[in-house]
Amino acid sequence: MSIEQRLAELGITLPEPAAPVAAYVPAVEANGLLHISGQISFAEDGSLIKGRLGENMDLEAGQAAARRCGIMLVAQMKAALGSLDRVERVVKLGVFVNSHGDFTDQPKVANGASELMQDVFGEIGRHARSAVGVPVLPLGVAVEVDAIVQVKA
Amino acid sequence: MSIEQRLAELGITLPEPAAPVAAYVPAVEANGLLHISGQISFAEDGSLIKGRLGENMDLEAGQAAARRCGIMLVAQMKAALGSLDRVERVVKLGVFVNSHGDFTDQPKVANGASELMQDVFGEIGRHARSAVGVPVLPLGVAVEVDAIVQVKA
């Protein structure tokens, strides 16, 4: 089963990948590794998912925001590689969670993105990860996730 | 002298590496680079080292927490590679320090992890690094460190 078929099974429609802004690009492939820019949380309708965990957003909403970042990362992989079947392995996710100083469940929030990768890619979607709290993110979004992906030779 | 012998000389006992949690894994090797997940600060007795620098933890305690993250990274290298003698070079550490807004000695805290790498690996333990403050970390720990390691072919 191709990754596209798995996406269809999961009922996931890939969004239009965010266009390059200013002097940076969504993804760069170098020596077999694709580095993907930090993707901020957008809802399916294209609006920003804003909020701060532990202040005005609950865990479930944070996980949903992280999952949306994951879906946008997949959209960027497809745009960069042509086909998702060129993904050899999801290597690393860097997860930044907009957090009040008392909120310490960043790993549970990050699972929203990590489980999405496993749902979509199966075994090759299992990745290394860091998850940290930050006091604020671009445009006030709840979650930002960047990624490193190994590409088939 | 093997790295294991150097660990023994230093009196360092590697902890049981943290088991995979949810849909991510401790480390992924791709194209000769091992990306290791962010390791949070655990004490030798397995309890979490919690705290915020500049608020309720002093510099020395922060350095000790960073050193423990470094030891856990070494434990993850061994688990992933089988033998620590397969480490060609420690390439990069990413150090996140749970910090009050007035605390600006993140580099000194991070040295706890950096010096551990040099103690254990010698010249090949000298790495690039970033060190930043964050307002909060998973489970309230003081320090989180992730790593990239070059693996012998």
Next chain:
Amino acid sequence: MSIEQRLAELGITLPEPAAPVAAYVPAVEANGLLHISGQISFAEDGSLIKGRLGENMDLEAGQAAARRCGIMLVAQMKAALGSLDRVERVVKLGVFVNSHGDFTDQPKVANGASELMQDVFGEIGRHARSAVGVPVLPLGVAVEVDAIVQVKA
């Protein structure tokens, strides 16, 4: 035109690259990728550019600080590679912006570093990027930027 000639055209004089501090080094090359340590914002006169966006530093000053981090990254590339003409591609910038919790223009600040890379390297300076807010940075600086660069074989 060589990169050095482009620097001259842009009127950019590379600073003395910051010397290794403690047990880490400015940059490590592994498998064709150069990982450069986080560079903090220094002014041309060698003094630190300190400040927190949204609190005591405006956007323009933040962009200038990010640009200075970019220039220091170029200085580190030259020190590590001997010649800037060995740069194959700027792959990724990680931008950390010292931010008040209400400041959400991290991408605009980060453009200071991103545009510098494009000015200096042209097409091969276009990179992937993440930009996040942090509550504090080493020594109180406004911006820290690390980088991954692909090196010519």
